[in-house]
Structures are given as structure tokens and as C-alpha cells.
Amino acid sequence: MQTNEKKVLLRIQDVKQYFPIKKTHFREKQKYVKANDGITLDIYEGETFGLVGESGCGKSTFGRTILQLYPQTHGEILYQKDGEWVDLKAQDRESMRSLRKELQIVFQDPYSSLNPRMTVGQIIGEGLLSHGMFKRGDGAMKDYIFQIMEDCGLSTYMFGRYPHQFSGGQRQRIGIARSLALRPRFVVCDEAVSALDVSIQSQILNLLRDLKEKDNLTYLFITHDLSVVKYVSDRIGVMYLGNLVEVSETGELFENTMHPYTEALLSAIPTTDVNDRKKERILLEGDIPSPVNPPRGCKFHTRCRYCQEVCTQQEPEWTNVGKGHYVACHFPLGRKEK
Template identity: 55%
Template sequence: MKSTESLLSVIGLKKYFPVSGSLFSKRKYLRANENINLEIQKGETFSLVGESGSGKSTLGRTILGLYKPTAGKVIYRGGGEEIELTRLNNKQMRPLRSDLQIIFQDPYSSLNPKMTIGQIIEEGVATHKYYRRGTPQMREYVLSVMDKCGLQPESLHRYPHQFSGGQRQRVCIARALAVKPKFIVCDECVSALDASIQSQILNLLSELKEKEDLTYLFISHDLSVVRNISDRIAVMYLGNIVETGTAKQVFENPRHPYTLALISAAPSVKKSEKNEPILLNGSIPSPVSPPKGCKFHTRCFMACEICKRIPAPVVEVEQGHFVSCHFAQKSAKEKRVIAKNVSLQSPQI
């Protein structure tokens, strides 16, 4: 299962998008990711959670080389040697594309409606030259991948519109799996599905992870999804990671005030972990001009003078559990007491 072999290292990663301002004003940037540091271990499910707009998808795409980072680097060790992905151009990246796959939230818009399921799955297989189109070996291989993903052989000649949302997501998984990946970014890949279908797809993903030796970066705004499938979790706020730890550490001993608020607001997190609702001030500020000091201070029930002026340091509160807060050492219990005495609004998730 889990190992402590690092598959990917993300070091000081930044991704800024230019925003169009007026002709005479200084160029402005939307800071989608800022100073991101993380390690993803081989064989683990590492999850990113946080409100919409916190920078999760941007981070997933920048790690995969789909966006060029503004600064920082990503190191990949899937082939034995260390490769700095962020230094590769498109041509150098091509042979690694099969290792690094992504599955999106909306399977319909990412499937070509004019292609059959068989053609969709074989496309990448042919591109990466595992088998040639039209050969019995290709057909047999595509059918075996479909079988692994719970798709019937009759689906081979059908089109995406003939399937339900859950089945279409199986097709997307099969397409990704067919090129023999090592690392898959699952970006809100069950968020559009009904709860019962959601759990079927999550079960399929965890089954495939074991059988095919995969590592996932699982992105979701929904904490209840992440709770059961993650080995480790990173909580994002306004482009920064504010807390990282094992799923148990983050849910049972949350230390960042934002994590506490997220957990308390999640509809299907266990009652014993939720405690009293924690209310946050206002809404998420603009990533173009984020607050100075700790970016969370404008919404935080703990905010003091220091938070307004100085960015919070990263503190290791227990082994492998990192929190970026001036009050990282205060326990979840102490923080809940403070939150209870401050009356503000509900967080918008």
C-alpha cells in the first residue's frame, strides 16, 4: 500500500495569471497558486480541498505541466530517475504524457460525441504506440480495460450520449487507464454525480489504485468525499496551502481556523468531528489583491494584529501535520471556544 517513496515534489510553486487592466495602470496578476510545497508519495491518495476559486485545479494542472508555472518546480520520479517536469518543453513532455493523466468533473464535455467508446479509449493507446488501430490485439486490450472499469463489451460501439453520467465517468477513467498511467489527477471527478453513483466511482478508483499501482491527486470541494479515500489532505485557501496532514490528523485534530470552519460546515461529515458550526467573516477576497499578512485574517475569528501584518509561518504541530497559522499551537478545542464567542457569518463553500 503506502510507501514513503516520493513520486512528486512540488517546490515553491507559483502560478499567476495576468489580468487585463487599463492601459496606464501597472500590470496586475491573479495569484492562483502561491508558494506551494508538497510531496506526493508513491501509492497514496493525496487530496486537495478548499472553496471554489482557492486554486486547486490550477495546482493540479501546473503539476501536470498543462500550465507553465510562474516560479518554482515540480520533480517527478515515476521512471526511476528524477525529472524536473517544469523544465521540459512540449516535445520533451510528450513521452511522459501517458504517465500523467487527468480526469475531469464533466465527462460529457471531455468526450468527443462523434467517437464510439472503443475509439475514445484506443486513441491514446495508438498515440503512445502500445498497439496499432484495427488489430485484434488492440481490440482485446480495449475490451480488457473496459472490463476493469465495469463497462460491458457491447459498449464498444456505442456513443457517449447513450450513457449515464456515471457510465461516462467510467469511460473517462478507462481512457486514462488505457495508457498505463502512474499518476492521475482526479479533478472534482465525482462532484457532478448522485451520491450512490459517486460511491461506485470512488470504489472503482480505489480498486484500480491497488491493482494498477496508481497514485492520485484527488481534488474536491467536498470534504465528505475526501474523508474516506485520502491518505493525506492539503487544505487550500486563496492560492495557499494552509494545512497538510493525514486524513485522520486533519479531521480529528484540525489546527487551521479555516479547516475547522470547513469541517463544521460540511453537510455529511460525522457529527462528532463537526462540533458547533464555526462562522467566518464575509466572503473570499480577490486573488488579484489578496490581504496582506496572513491571507485568511479578514475572515478569521482568531485574527490579531500580527495576522494583519506578518504572513503565518508553517508549523509542524505533530509529525507530518503542518499548519500555516500564527496560532498553530492552540488546540482545535481552544479554537472552537474562541469561535463560539465571535458571532459572524457562515462560510460560503
């Protein structure tokens, strides 16, 4: 997926993340929840890569695995630092700790991700002290935190107050300020706006875009809302049951959808456009299969209206259909002659 014009910041190769299930009896064969089941992806420096899919498909697990909050079961996650590739899994605790300054996360829930016993200044300053950017008691640190707060749309009077005194939108801004205070290169935004009101969502999305342009940040933006991801993303990946099924630049994905699952997701986007409302609404029948025992062949075949015999037996290959557009489907939409 690499091109000469873009620098790859993170290279993910065949990453699997399996979680063991507790056995019910001694001789039972060990089973695993296959949260991520062989993901290969390049994330380019300076881009926002949107990751979408139903709840439980492995999006958040993937983001946390990249940051080594969950060490991967299999595969490689390579981070390009100073022109060299760093294998994140191979790093010891201290080496990974120093890299976390450059690899940050904004958590989904602004209510539980902040320590209620710490003030806003302490929350934002904790990482600065931990990574040695300032020494405790340094007056310059307070000025720096004030600047970060202003950049994130927070008033400086909030410095000595506690999280419970703020709204959800303000708390999420505090979480963003905590992550960006370390001047990271890569940030995982894990459902960063899903817990917020629609009016507040737009403010946070605009803030993230402004900060990205200012500091040349790279985002992995995880969400289940395609209308949101369309607004913020340069490229979009669609995940189903632990696998990527389609990856494309944002405009290309919406104009030339190739995977039946993506087609169904796009059909569910609410719209006020009369012409769009005339389009067919595609309903996915049945529940998402178990990640412990996924279907043979294409994992989506149990819910796909285009399913044929080969789909039930053979896993589809990851195929480039042009313009950096990749799809895993035996019968991509628009190419039924295959």
C-alpha cells in the same frame, strides 16, 4: 516532508501560477490572478493525496499545473522516474508528450470532456495509438480495450456507442478508462465525482480505490467535499486563496484540526450523528478575498474569528506540529499559548 519509508513521486517546490489580467489602459501596471502563490509539497508513490477548499481557491489550477497543462510561473515540479528527478518545466514538447503517458487526468465534467463524435472504443483507444502502444487495426488493441472497460465497470457492448447514449456515471467511467488505459503512475482526479448523483459517487469512488490497489496508482484527488476526501485519501491538504494552510494524514486532520479554516470546513459536513449535530457550526463571514490583490499577512485573517494584530501584518510560517502534520497559522488550534 519526506520520510525514509515512503518514496516521493512528485516534489513541488514554491510553485506559483499567475495569470495576467488584460490592462484597461496603456500605462496601467500589469496585474495578475495569483491562482497558486507558493506551494511546496511532496506526493508519495502509491498514496491518494486529497486537496480541498472553496471554489476558486486554485485547486484545479494546481492539478493542471503539475501536469504542465499550465506551465508554472515560478518554482519547480520534479517527477521521479527510474530513480532520477525529471524537471517537468524543463522538458521540451516531445519529451513532455512521452511523459503524459505516466501522468494523466480525469476531468470534472463527464459531459464535456468526451468527444461526442467518437465512439467509446475510439475515445479509449486514441491515447493507445498516440503513444504507440498499439498499431491501428491491431486486433489485440480491441481485446485490451475490452479488458480496460471491464476493469472500469463498463460492458463491452458499449464499445461502438457514443457518449450521448450514456448516463453521467457511465461517462465518468469512460473518462477513467481513457486515462487508465495508458497504465499511468500518477492521476489527477479533478472533482471526478462532484457532477454525479450521490449513489453514483460511491460507485466511482470504490472503482478508483480498487484500481489504485490493483495498479499501485498515485492520485491527487481534488474536491470541495470533505466527506468524500475523508473516504478516499491517505493525506489531505487544505487550500485557501492559492496557498496550502494545512496538510496532514487523514485521521490526524479530522481528529486534531489545527487551522481555523479547516475547522470551519469540517463544521459544515452534514451528519446524521446526534452528538455531531450538537457541535458548533462555524460560519465564515464575508466573501473570499480577491486573488488579484490578496490581504497582507495571513490571507485568511479577514474571515478568521481568532485573528490578532500579527495576523494582519505577518505571513505565517509553514510549521510541523508533529506526526507529519503541517500548518500555516500564527495561532494553531490547541496551541493558543504560542
